[in-house]
Amino acid sequence: MSQFTGNHILSVDQFDRAAIEKVFAVATTMQPYARRQKRTTVLDGAILGNLFFEPSTRTRVSFGTAFNLLGGEVRETTGMSSSALAKGESLYDTARVLSGYSDIIAMRHPAAGSVAEFAQGSRVPVINGGDGANEHPTQALLDLFTIERELQYEGKGIDGLHIAMIGDLRYGRTVHSLSRLLCLYKNIHFTLVSPPELAMPPAVIEAIENAGHRLTISTRLEGTLDADICYQTRIQEERFESQEEANRYRGKFRLNQSVYTKHFQSKTVIMHPLPRDSRAEANELDNDLNQNPNLAIFRQTDNGVLVRMALFALTLGVDHLLTSYERGV
Ligand code: CP
Structure with missing residues (x-):
């Protein structure tokens, strides 16, 4: 268990230098998996809810790619109009529901503070993929x-x-x-x-x-x-x-x-x-x-995939499996 396990990643203010170094160390071990030189299934059976209520190419796809490379599956919601948020559902209710379908959620939303608000209703870790002009x-x-x-x-x-x-x-x-x-x-x-x-x-x-x-x-x-x-x-x-x-x-x-x-x-x-x-x-x-x-x-x-793989592995508590069991296979 690391300090990341089971926790949301909402702001850079959560990080100190030791935490950053940990993320970078795990990201570095992800390189052979990202390059398809090695395979892992440490997240077999896990589901990422990838919710993008604002346009994105890199962040959305690299979150999905990172999760797939660790053996997990991805369910996507893109655009506000295809979600019940367009019918006036609250972020809290949406989070409560979708966190019943996922092991972890990555989310982008146009309003500053919205991802933190969403996280309050979520029963699984939420990663901020960009909230308005606030943070990324x-x-x-x-x-x-x-x-x-x-x-x-x-x-x-x-x-x-x-x-x-x-x-x-x-x-x-x-x-x-x-x-x-x-x-x-x-x-x-x-x-x-x-x-x-x-x-x-x-x-x-x-x-x-x-x-x-x-x-x-x-x-x-x-x-x-x-x-x-x-x-x-x-x-x-x-x-x-x-x-x-x-x-x-x-x-x-x-x-x-x-x-x-x-x-x-x-x-x-x-x-x-x-x-x-x-x-x-x-x-x-x-x-x-x-x-x-x-x-x-x-x-x-390219580095975005490594870093997002590291964040998933750390948040879902499987980083030690990759560094001891999977390494050198
Ligand atoms: N850098 C970045 O956030 O790119 P996208 O908007 O394509 O996700």
């Missing part, structure tokens, strides 16, 4: 796992990191969660680049300042030449009052090879939680970076 804890964990792996090649760790976060820092939940996780480390330099209206929320700024980290806030791409990580984000148009308002900001911070060469060192790792908005009016991460070896976006998505 599993994305933050896979981002941090990616950062650790990328920097390992340069003999660096997370302590002392300089990260530039760019774009919609107000509504981009992944940067909220990642910033909070990074606050657990030492001597982080955050450079936050956004239009003033899309600045990082005050609560996250306060957390960074209270943890004693270096903070640079700018409305222009500057001061990033020694950044280790460039974390680009999409304008979260679905969170704006109107499309017209979102359009004011789309395309404000475009990253392409020439911008990268001008503003970053040649080894700066390029990250983005995806999806990237590839339409001409936005194009925040140009395809001309696709061959850049520092572009880590698809390593992030």
Whole structure:
């Protein structure tokens, strides 16, 4: 039994460095299973309720893939209109019912705090797959796992990191969660680049300042030449009052090879939680970076399966079976 067994994963605030290291250690042991070099059935007979009330490609499919790779089955509900929530059923009732059909539930919902509210009615562990503009804890964990792996090649760790976060820092939940996780480390330099209206929320700024980290806030791409990580984000148009308002900001911070060469060192790792908005009016991460070896976006998505496998194994208490029995089979 670990501290994770039987518990919800709703916020990055539940994690300390030891917990993160545990998740990363288990995620690393998942690699041969994710690559189909080994097979396991440790979750044989278990059911994941995969509830996505907001669009998703990576999070939904990687949760499902991770569960299948551990031998479990997945039942999906996608879209609000196909659920009784559209008839006025409460999150509590929905949780109460669906937790009778599942061993664990992953959920995404457009309202901040909704996944925590749902968890109150659930009799099984609930994992937050993104609640509005609030949090995306599993994305933050896979981002941090990616950062650790990328920097390992340069003999660096997370302590002392300089990260530039760019774009919609107000509504981009992944940067909220990642910033909070990074606050657990030492001597982080955050450079936050956004239009003033899309600045990082005050609560996250306060957390960074209270943890004693270096903070640079700018409305222009500057001061990033020694950044280790460039974390680009999409304008979260679905969170704006109107499309017209979102359009004011789309395309404000475009990253392409020439911008990268001008503003970053040649080894700066390029990250983005995806999806990237590839339409001409936005194009925040140009395809001309696709061959850049520092572009880590698809390593992030691959790592998402490992991290989500680890979270399932830990939450359902089967991680020890994989590391002792399954390893080396
Ligand atoms: N990064 C992320 O949450 O992607 P999806 O919206 O496709 O799940």
